[in-house]
Amino acid sequence: MRAFNFSAGPATLAEPVLRQAADEMLDWRGTGASVAELSHRGAEFMQVAAEAEADLRTLLSVPADYAVLFTTGGATLMQALLPLNFAAPGQAVDYVITGHWGKTALKQARHGVAAHVAASSEDTGFRDIPPPSEWRLSNDAAYVHVTANETIHGVEFRDVPEVGATPLVADFSSSIASEPVEVSRYAVLYGGAQKNLGPAGIAFAIVRRDLLEREGQPRAEILDLRAHAAKGSMLNTPPTWNWYLLGLSLKWMLGEGGVAEFARRNARKAELLYAAIDGSGGFYRNQVAPAARSRMNVPFSLHDSALDATFLSEAKASGLIGLKGHRALGGMRASLYNAMPEAGVQALAGFMADFARRHG
Incomplete structure (x- = not known):
């Protein structure tokens, strides 16, 4: 798979x-x-x-x-x-x-x-x-x-x-x-x-x-x-x-319907992931001003960076890869390009909620 x-x-x-x-x-x-x-x-x-x-x-x-x-x-x-x-x-x-x-x-x-x-x-x-x-x-x-x-x-x-x-x-x-x-x-x-x-x-x-x-x-x-x-x-x-x-x-x-269709899909995906971050009670954080937040690339950090390696390891075991943030910022980053299906973002949001419950 x-x-x-x-x-x-x-x-x-x-x-x-x-x-x-x-x-x-x-x-x-x-x-x-x-x-x-x-x-x-x-x-x-x-x-x-x-x-x-x-x-x-x-x-x-x-x-x-x-x-x-x-x-x-x-x-x-x-x-x-x-x-x-x-x-x-x-x-x-x-x-x-x-x-x-x-x-x-x-x-x-x-x-x-x-x-x-x-x-x-x-x-x-x-x-x-x-x-x-x-x-x-x-x-x-x-x-x-x-x-x-x-x-x-x-x-x-x-x-x-x-x-x-x-x-x-x-x-x-x-x-x-x-x-x-x-x-x-x-x-x-x-x-x-x-x-x-x-x-x-x-x-x-x-x-x-x-x-x-x-x-x-x-x-x-x-x-x-x-x-x-x-x-x-x-x-x-x-x-x-x-x-x-x-x-x-x-x-x-x-x-698939061209850019108008992908605009709709990308808006839904971004909304889903930012909701998972903003609704985590501070466990996850994105520091970009809301009006300037990217729909394509969502950097976020965990409230305790000591959990980063565990997050990445467990995410990989759950079939979620490529989440390590760029070395310039650290933390995590999820890219939601056109080829990323909404099911992938739903899986990530679900994993994040479960991880926060177990490690919060």
Whole structure:
């Protein structure tokens, strides 16, 4: 029996996706070979790539004036590519920091550009979103960067503020496809796929085409997003197996009802888990401001950290894995991505209540 996997990423994949991949492992669509063995430039895999792009566009309602890229290197590489491609040498870029990954994005940007912290909630432990009235945006920034959902700190923008005419760029690694998003509000949406879209090893970028016309900074062709777009994300050999699994995941999500359906499911799952935490009488604690609580990643601590190892051990024995918190925070973390069924969250909530009764 499969465990309920609450890992933050690489994360749980939908069982139908894994079963189809297993069935097709040795012979994909009658080719006599695995999809991982086929040429990325052959007609068979080109169809996989085309279907994945079309399905992502359908799932997220991506407008025609946006390019869709599938890249290697994950979100962190994309964070380094953003200023190289979209900011002139020395031009300011604004970053709103709401957690660990916002800080990482800022660190990657501090090469050749004037990276500016427009707002940060670090002084209060990344437990809330900085009020928009306190954002100190530059007059001539190349873009404003936000992290839509902080995977480690469990802070999520429920509504990203307007930033005027400056292009808005967002890391959507851990919340993409979890609910409808108005793509046209953003100049770039990017992220790693290993949470809601597929396996680790492939990333996505949805880029408004006019940004691709920017000269940016001197860079090798392999670091030029214009070149990747021109070659259909096949400037070099892509991670074909990962791309194939991503495509299967997209088809599964569309078949389940798309982002509107997953928004409903994710709201129910998050409500169930936060109720288990808040209703525990202090045995479990989540310190994020309620209005900024993530639906995807729920960090929580036990009232006595000496119980952490016992909690994790007993949870694993109960078929609940991937609950250890990130080393930056400790404690626990449950990730509730699209492929996590509500039954898994119900099982976790029940276990938590029982554990509190026995160890409280």
